[in-house]
Amino acid sequence: MKLSDFDFELPETAIALRPAEPRDSARMLVARGGDFADHVVRDLPRLLRAGDVLVFNDTRVIPAQLSARVGEARVDVTLHQRLGPWEWLAFVRNARRLRVGTRVEFGGGLLGEVAEKLPDGAVRWLFEAEVPLEVALERAGTMPLPPYIARKRGIDARDRADYQTVYAKEDGAVAAPTAGLHFTSELLAALDAAGVVRETLTLHVGAGTFLPVKTEDVREHVMHSEWGRIEADVAARLNAARAAGRRIIAVGTTSLRLLESAADDARVIRPFMGETAIFITPGHRFRGVDGLMTNFHLPKSTLFMLVSALMGREVMQAVYAHAIAAGYRFYSYGDSSLLLP
The missing domain is CATH 3.40.1780.10 (QueA-like)
Known part of the structure; x- marks a missing residue:
């Protein structure tokens, strides 16, 4: 085929x-x-x-779309697969700005550390927050609309x-x-x-x-x-x-x-x-x-x-x-x- x-x-x-x-x-x-x-x-x-x-x-x-500044660059993170209570695989736009050990503040009290950069381009993240991860994601994240919608109009409150x-x-x-x-x-x-x-x-x-x-x-x-x-x-x-x-x-x-x-x-x-x-x-x-x-x-x-x-x-x-x-x-x-x- x-x-x-x-x-x-x-x-x-x-x-x-x-x-x-x-x-x-x-x-x-x-x-x-x-x-x-x-x-x-x-x-x-x-x-x-x-x-x-x-x-x-x-x-x-879950609100799985996260954004942050790393230096002068914006990094967009889309969570992909949960590996543990505080551990996720994610797709990252601008991943070249990240190194293993880089710590990123996403807002809402959510911090992430790059644990591994995989050969397929995915990034393994370890997160931390003073509240359960689900609560921190509700504060920091946005709904992960498909790229063909997000590119055309962005994401807003209605999408929740x-x-x-x-x-x-x-x-x-x-x-x-x-x-x-x-x-x-x-x-x-x-x-x-x-x-x-x-x-x-x-x-x-x-x-x-x-x-x-x-x-x-x-x-x-x-x-x-x-x-x-x-x-x-x-x-x-x-x-x-x-x-x-x-x-x-x-x-x-x-x-x-x-x-x-x-x-x-x-x-x-x-x-x-x-x-x-x-x-x-x-x-x-x-x-x-x-x-x-x-x-x-x-x-x-x-x-x-x-x-x-x-x-x-x-x-x-x-x-x-x-x-x-x-x-x-x-x-x-x-x-x-x-x-x-």
């Missing part, structure tokens, strides 16, 4: 800079095999069957709420599970009334989700790892649902990647706790899900490869061509799709 196989033309005007208001008024393109139709997200209860299981990712985005799902619970993500941004408490209640079952897992989304694929041979790309957990009782209920012939539909590619990591060759979902670096491309045999609700992704991204694996590359090229022509909004704050192979 070549990287160019997953390319398409996307106009700049298609990139959403703010979410729809209310959230569930976003448009949703529903694809069943090679057929697709236009809906809105609040139609979801009547588009699903009673007994279908939606699997949500309850990770909560906008870039968080209404059911977020477990602190640790540095990027939102964006398919879930479309849900409101009213939509969740309507799904319950329609007999749609809700289950929850946790996958802490890392900043590596925004890293571009740089190898023309897709198989040479090294996928980032992320920490996830599926509780034993959740796995048991998902397996019982599948045994009863009910569909398991992931809300977001993060939920899908964790379910696929936990499922065995017999399509049994096992309890899971740990890192996953699963890279899903066409040819993957899906074992954990029967469908996916997801936003519209970047050209040549690992996420467009994932949806192409689920639906077929030609189908997804047609779906995206329709979405672009019909004015759907793309990326994290954009519209949604419901993909049912």
